[in-house]
Amino acid sequence: MDSGFKFRIFTSDPFLRAPSILMKWPHFFKTAHPSDPCGGKSSDFLNVEVLAEDTTEVLGGYISADHEHLLEAAAYARTMSVAEVEAVLNRIVDEYEDDPNFPTRILDAANRYLFKNNLKKEQPAEYQRLYDELKVEAAMIAINSPYAEVRAVVDNHDDVNTPVNTFRTWIIGSVLVAAGASLNQFFSIRYPAIGVGPTVAQILAVPLGRLMELLPTKEFVTFGYTWSLNPGPFNPKEHMLITIMANVGFITPYTSNIIWIQYLPLYFNQSWALGFGYQILVALSTSLIGYGLAGLTRRFLVYPASAIWPGNLAQIALNRAFHADKPTVADGWSMSRRRWFLYCFCAMFVYFWFPDFICNALSYFNWMTWISPMNVSLAAITGSVFGLGFNPLPTFDWNQMIADPLINPFFTTFNYFLGALITFPIIVAIWYTNTWNTGYLPINSNYVFDNTGNLYAVAEAVGTDTLFNQTMYENYSPAYLSASYATEYGVFFALYTATLTHTFLYHRREIIHGFSSILSRDKTSGMHKDVHVRLMESYKEVTEWQYLMQVLVFVLRLFLTWIITGASVLLFAIVVGAVGIGVYPTNTAPAVVLYGVFLAIIFCVPVGIISAITNVEVTLNVLAELFSYGFITTYQTINFASDLKLAHYMHIPPQLTFSAQIYATVVSTFVCTGILNFQMTKIPGVCTPDQPNHFICPDVNTFFTASVLWGTLGPKRMFGPGGIYNNLLWCFLIGAILPVPIYFLRKKIKILQYIHTPVLLYGGLIWSPYSLANVWPAVPIAYLFNVFVKKRYIAWWSKYNYVTSTAFSAAIAICGIVIFFGIEWPGIQINWSGNTRPFEGCDGMVCARLPIPDQGYFGPGVSEFH
Template sequence: MAGSSKAMTLCSIFYLLGATGHEYAYMQPYLGPPPYRHKTTSPSMDNSPRILEKTSHILEKNNSSEFSIEKAADLVDVDVVAVEIQAVSEDVLEAAEHAQTMSAEEIEAIIHRIVDEYADDPNFPRPVLDAANRYLTDENLRNEPAEFQRVYDELKIEAAMMVINSPYAEVRAVVDNHDDPREPVGTFRAWFIGTIFVAAGALINQFFSIRYPGIGVGTNVAQILAMPVGKLMELLPTTEFVTFGFTWTLNPGPFSPKEHMLITIMANVGFITPYTANIIWVQYLPIYFNQPWALNFGYQILVALSTNLMGYGLAGVSRRWLVYPAKAIWPGNLAAIALNRAFHRQKSSVANGWRISRLRWFSYCFGAMFIYFWFPGFIFQALSYFNWMTWISPTNVSLAAITGSFFGLGLNPLPTFDYNMLYLDPLITPFFTTFNFFLGTLFTLPIIVALWYSNTWNTGYLPINSNLIFDNTGQLYNVGSVVGSNTLFNQTMYESYSPAYLSAANAVVYGAFFALYTATLMHAFLYYRHEIMHGFRSILSRQKTSNMHNDVHVQLMESYKEVPEWQYFLVLVFAIVVGAVGVGVYPTETSPAVVLYGVFLAIFFVVPLGIIASTTNIGIGLNVLAETIGGLWFPGNATAMNYFKSYGFITTDQALNFAGDLKLAHYMHMPPQQTFWAQIWATILSSFVCTAILNFQMTKIPDVCMPDQVNHFTCPGANTFFTASVLWGTLGPKRMFGAGGIYNNLLWCFLIGAVLPIPFYLLRKRVKILEFVYLPVILSGGLVWAPYSMALVWPVVPLGYIFNVFIKRRYLAWWSKYNYVTTTALSAAIAICAIVIFFAVDYKGINLMWSGNLRPIEGCDYAGCARLALPDEGFFGPGPGEFQ
């Protein structure tokens, strides 16, 4: 009966839509797909409003003047169909209208494509995939004509939706499948606001990057502030000017969504501080390598421009895999688009009975979180690290180690009431990602416990969960005890001091990193080899992508001139040249070839890592791999290792950031040429601003980076970077992971990672649950430890389930309208409130000394107690002269 009811519902839809050639009876024996008489046409490119005008047009075609839109919706009950294919009602109606223009052959081809291309896509709606498989393979289904027709009609609407819209509900929720090429984008107003914001954001982020606690402004702050500034500039005169043949005006009309997004994209790239600033701090400061020549502005700007621009060349080439395909969702972008839509779309629709506009909902959520965040952020800080279980017995080492939130593992059912503490964004991140990530954290927890309680690698003498490096007395490793006056490694000093030791959690993190790198490559080969090969074929055919006509957004972007590969290639060559000059001309004691080594590493990984990031919202950094290879390639040379690490890590990271921004512009249907030049300008401007501020910090701030600096400019990032540079560059990974090294067995993780995806891939069709296993994300869950814990991961799971499973399935219209607006409002409120708290109270040294702020930091959780006391000789492991 349920199948018959659904079939009659779909019958009503197509009768209402006036589809000709549908005279067959639904309850008659199935005689094949409906004999469509219309020719196949391309998707409509009109710019009309999506639902009211289209529905009215549909009703007019049926001469149903007595019907209202509301009566039509009641008659067809589109919500039933919407639930079946996970789409909102307006998208169903639009797809149903387009289905009239599609031939039976076209529909059949798309059904086959669903099974062939989306079988291993974790984001694709499973009910649709199951229906397509059932339609093509279930012989029993053909013996049930009504049920068969119902399945076919659902797939017919889905097929139409894949032609005129995105196959993903997440994208349809915020991305418009229509475009107006006349909408202004790269206006004087957008460039002016973007330039001011980039300069201000780069200044703030660089200046406070060396302060503890630090402060910074994010893109969401720029996106919020750009709106009132843009509206204010609507008051400027509309007089047109001609400069070098270009006509421009101070006020081209209403502040457009595309102008707003161009400013946001400029902030995305411009708010990032140069990674090479860490190298320069380590070189320049007397407490580190004491190389005064590193103050040279020419040297600083060359390496900053090089690392900042290097990623563009790879991002441009990777568009075939990371931007054009519909599968490349980039979930993090959807929140920015949702906020843009909330600001610029004043017309409100009804979503599961809710009529409140997106902008008003954003205001309510923003205001509520801004007020609330004062409690975990300042007044009642125990709400952030709610390690209540350790309060029972603060000095109990095991209790703190297992349940604690600071140096413990965070096994706590109620660990935080602070949204800012969550490791993943539960509303943006797909739930399959959230749960796989949680499984990775859960599976590695008992491994850490076993290492600690068995005292493997002497971990029992150290805190269970710390990212610090220790010596054989349990104290922080003193890198000055292993280097001579020339900052080079001294074997004699090393043998009289101590090997370097890792906590149990930190050792597991390194093992997870090693396994993750090879698992990522193997996973990409097994699951995405066809997409990767399609991308390479498209290079030879000079097409955007081999299946370019499958995505409506690619078709809409055909209206704009694309940025050619050679343009990106020139940027890459420029970045390589200036980097080689900066490293080679100045006395870095480093070969300029280090620039190319890093680029080669990025070329090898950018597509696999990008596919995973664009699908799961999980970014995988190459920092540990770059440190390991750099340390082996340049033994004893910390600066060379630092540059290899910088180019190997930041090139890939920047390339993926820029590719994500290109997808953001792709979703907003912005001219690629304008996006490209806006990114380039913002990056160059930010590099100069940050480098100038870096020089100011080095020369004008007294006692900078000293522990007792009066304004707390103690450079915690530079301290960590210096320690890593000595351990990995001077001391070298060979002494830790090579033959005879303490952690040599962790190298087996490379092999484990390479082999592990194979059985999951081979068994995924036989064991149903394995279809939901995403191994790189599971391994990424093992990277949480040292310094974080499960306390930051577990709370994401129930929130992610509530929003991205329960609400999404039952109240899809509400979810589509409010989900991304909600998370953007909460994040933006936290960012702005944190800035206010910093300047209003933290900067003035105001503290509330009461139990709600002091209780979490009392006891072993905060102190990081070790399980075992030092032996009588005062050290553990081999003593001085007993190791090499």
Template sequence: MADRREAELVPHLAQRESELDYDEKNLGHEVDKEIDAEHGTYVVEVGDEGFKVAGHMELGTDEEEAKRLEAVYHAMSLERTIKIINELVLMHRDDPNFSGALLQDMIGFLNNPDIVASPDKHAGIIGAMKMEAVLATENSPYVEVRANVDPTDDPDMPASTIRAWAIGIVFCIIGSFIDNLFGFRNPAISIGTNVAQLVAYPIGVFLARVLPDWRFRLFGEHSLNPGPFNKKEHMLISIMANISFTAPYTYYIIPVQAMPQYFNQSFAYNRGYQLLLSLAVNLFGYGLAGLLRRFLVYPSIAIWPATLNTVALVKAFHQKSNEAVPGPFGRMYRASREKIFLVATLAMFVYFFFPGYIFQALSSFSWMTWIAPDNVTLDAVAGVYGGLGLNPWPTFDWNMNTLVGAGLYLPTFAIANQVVGIIIAAIMILAVWFTNTWNTGFLPINSNGTFDNTGSRYNVTSVLNAATGKLDETLYRSYSQPFFSAGYIIYNIWAFASYTASFSYVFLFYRRDIVRGFKGVYRNLFHKGEEEELEEDIHYRLMKKYREVPDWYYAVLLVLPIAFGCAAVAGYPTHAPVAALFYGLILPIIFILPLGIIQAVTGIPVALNILANVIGGAITAGEANALMYFKVWGYLSSWQALSFCNDLKLAHYIKIAPRITFSAQIVATLIYSVVSSLQYNFIMSIKDVCTSDAAFRFTCPAQTSFFTSIIFWGIISPKKLFGKGQQYNMMLLGFPLGFIMVGLYWVLRRKFPKSSFLRQVHPVMLCMGPVSVAAPYNLAYYISNLYVNLFSFQYIRKKYLAFWVKWNYVIGAAFSTGIALSALVIFFALQIPKGGTLAIDWWGNNVVNLGCEGQGGCPRLDIPEVGYFGPAPGTYS
């Protein structure tokens, strides 16, 4: 029997060697029994019992799960172990979330034929590889997922209950109303999903205690009170809140079309138009998300790191077990997840009053510029509001981060690569600014504004024909070319690079996963072929107990929103071609899968807004409305589709039936669309709204920026920026830059396959650094994420894994919740009664407004005596 097994396995190993594309010489070594802590420290001891894990919490599991894994371990054969490890190597060879050292140990295991010939001599490595095979098939290969997601399910646990739907619907109405209304304010106020999760729990528990168990039948049996409020109900409410607790894209489009200070188009006040456009905009992403779920939701490699905070918060309230864990200072910590969440929420709620209201200098801690507030160079380099934020300690405010709390849930490689990208971009910005390239020395170093040749904000209406609203070439030539700051120029170059880098990176490193996904689709459609061992992880196998949503449902959601959009565009005097909608579909068709894979693995979204501006502006030159509709399909559709994939992953992790999730998403979106569309006329009727005189700071900064962008890209058009002979033509070199970066990286990875450093380099994240902190944001808005992440992931996780597993994500969710609650109290209780006053009048709040920092940056050069810089009016076209 042993000889036959060896004869079968050795050719199998040889066949796989050719697929690994690694320099595998001298890799047939024995691995240590201890697997590194980065992946999930554990020690497998093989003796008479055959299995022993030194501390089950070191696996990122609880005691019950550890016992289940032990039973599976005993049943795991060597043949099956080799097969699974083969698939793991192929799946994770380019996965930066997977331990590089462990991957090399796996390759060594596969390339050592003596293991098959003499398994008794290699008990240690066989035990370790068996454990990895067990974790990969029965839980997750990632400790972050094991820490938060249970690999078990109770199919009898109700999710679609009357109380869950009631709470979810009420939350959708309130959340949609508040977020859309205060999206017109500066700064905006948003409730946030974490607040909905926090409030939903006591309401759900209260209803479970007081409601009677009245049962009735309507498409099945239902009860007013089916038992204790559970995690599936809680997550269903969270998913509905996640959809509706934000301002929709129409809050840009409709006010900009309707209001007199913008385009003054009366048809945009029509409620029928507002509703049709809202439904078209908000529903379209579902079709794409549903059709891509086999690539972006089901695979275990699609972690979606940003979902883990949400899952951790639900788990904190519903976890029954509470094991003591060892932690810092040699102590055992026994506090439950729920207690830690409540304590951390209260602590952050109180603390945020200081940087948020009492002492705002703690938020933008630009201490170096306080030394010499009027020093232009110092502010350009170190300023938080006016410069590049090259400040080693720029804030004491958790909310200051561009991605709030990302340090506690994004992987280290993603944050570190972004910070390196930001620093590279900062050096480029300084070089451009100090050399006055593109006349940037006459402007602030890091602004997202558009300027004229006097250094003033570009007055887009001064180049428009008063009768037609289109660009007047004579007015344009007599006024000024548009000019960008150094920071905005470098941001655009890296944005262009991020698109080509994403596309080429996914092709070179994830094409096997894409092929694997298509094979799964083929098998599901035609029931042909044998599944690979890791084709479907434990979570997907558990979800197969539930009826899937038919693909034609999602196909309908591709067609129906397009119909709504065509009706809105063609049925009202928009003067825009319906074709703009269909042109916009080209972008998501090309980019959504690569961008989705990047976001699912790294947690960082790559938005298509800049590319949509460039391509849409070129196609629809002179047509402002056409560009708006192009962007809806070209940019927003992919953004929303990936957001819906994120929600599908939440349901996947908690094991909510797909049809229930689908229903919840559709209901939440319909409520979200109807409520927001019914608000617009009310909001636009507020006295002085969207002007500097607006009460409660309803000055519409987002809408004004959108208006400027549409005029700039849609009417002036990219041809006057990037066309042949135009001043910003060289910025298009960002597109080949992305290809070159990924190509060089691919060559280096193949030349040095065992380099742990190269494994943590991610060219797309390097590009996304300067894109994530687009002007006027800078390093100050991100560096604290790196500090937090290094402390959490590289110190606490490696030294106290059980402690980290239990509390890391709970604390992240708690801090976000505390800030959201505190911000609401500050606004409604302290600012509104004072007529919108932002803070207390004292040095700790006023120092941030001194000098160049208070002006958002100062130019380095004075305007020449002729009164303008750059080409003379009339000498350009």
């Protein structure tokens, strides 16, 4: 063999006998193997004993694997019998038939091999070729993740002796959680707001961990546990556990908005809401209920291999860049992940100054509106600020894309865009036909208006007791929504029922297996245990009863030194929430906690499955307008479940993850509540429009408006019989039916296999305030990386794709902090046309299409509505 290739010994049985490979590498040995389905009589097929490294890049393209994983799978394939291979293939067809992330090429090949009965007799060569290809596929699934996305960043090996529960893990985690929670809570009420994401903590943890490697290695014994200030090099498991703590701790309590509008005089002026006990009870309750439910849904959202959680892969890629950066060659690129991360980070850090500060026109490139700035229709259709963003080149700002094109699967990005594109003409038609008087309002706005086209003044519809006043309401105005906002509500209604229907049709087997596993005490009863489930069996698991019985134990051990034992995560959290609402004068029944939990129980598994597969989280904020617990509990459940999967991928002991999440939640809640009290009592003029430091509380104002509209006025006046938007309730039925024809026709109409109904509908929710300008730019980028590059350069994609996304996100976050504190905080601005042009004209002024009638209002007048 004098081809000039560098060869490695490769122990494998018959292997991917694709004609193109035979033609390119004719020097391979041609031998038979007795386990071949053709009986080992043919000498026309390959038994690859020696494999060129260059060859693996081509072979990897066939089975979506890089060089290292390909070698490992091919070696394992030799140990598999025909029966074992076919068992895996049957499992593929059974478990992954409706999985949009699983390669359709493999599914088609498995179905052809298993169920085309005459193939072996009529086309023995084709039958043998299929077997050879699928044998390595089966081996890959047996020893690794079935998904190329996971294989790209997650290690399929584990060292159980790696120290994780270390002194520096808890110290660094505590410091970063406290710092991040403080910053996020403090600046959450400022406009423009600034936030610190967990990526920042993940980066800062590296130098802190390296610094603590200088501590002495002396061991100590505390309560029988041996520990050291320095157990050795800072390792990836410690790093990821700190990141998980940041994921949990950097989220500010959603209940802070409730406290704000209860306490402040310009809202409900309920001084008792300043009570620290009330604030802690309500905040801890919502978080811990979510965590209890997350633990109970692990068999649906964590253990199944199909629960990919694409968002986690970027965090693991960054972790791997700092700790496990092997000097491998990927499609000719030998650059390390760490170096590539630094290059991408620095490039984006420098570039982001331009669209964010120097030239806003790069961010809002609404160039078509510059032709005629005061043209209402042109601004409404093509505008990027308050228009619908129908623009082929709307932005040069990576941060403008609300769906990450590198992390999200391409089918997610495309369905997301398609949903927005489908709802676009609906919004235009509603606006131009003046349906629901939308022609008198801006086309794309998330504000609520009165019958004069001004913002709805809720004070005109409530009395001094902040309760609804029918007479005042009838003398004022109904509440009106823009065309995009009204459409968004209809899409929300359709999305909720579509989520349930879609989950039943496509994932009922996984749900059945999940419930079966609860009864059998097996993690994945009836389903394939992927390599990560098998590796995690080396660690003691947190049982369902521990999730029900350990939170109070943990909290008391942490703060009261092991005084009392026994209680329940879920039950304790429910009781805490009910006490917080019942003891204090909230004018709300404690049963609202149970309503919220009930809503979360119904939706957490369907919403979690969709989020785990597509990286799209169906938010329940509209359904939960009457029950604040319903939205935040489900939101917390999904976040916690995502972190549990992150720990699962990194092979972190589950009980340690359990303790770290609870600990970070408690620390963050106390820190954020303390900062909240400081803000309410020490910042002069807080939440007023003229607050000198811009602490004007935009989200709190929005929350207050929503609380009055949906709590005081009530949804019945908007959507009930006789309500302006009553017809939108039909969308519940439309959503329930929509997935059915797609499901049953998907095999006859090929394109329907790529339609994911909940994600499609979710794309219709981008409006008000976002637009097509925030969705379309992601599509070509997603196709380039997650289709073209992934298919042709799998090694490069595996090594660099997620690192690139993480580098961009980290650079934008840190650059945003620098710009905010260094430039915007002192009040420095650049006033030139590059910063002012995008906001001139109707796109920035949010013009309406129709003038207000001469009578001074549109729609029914005083006493003409009830």
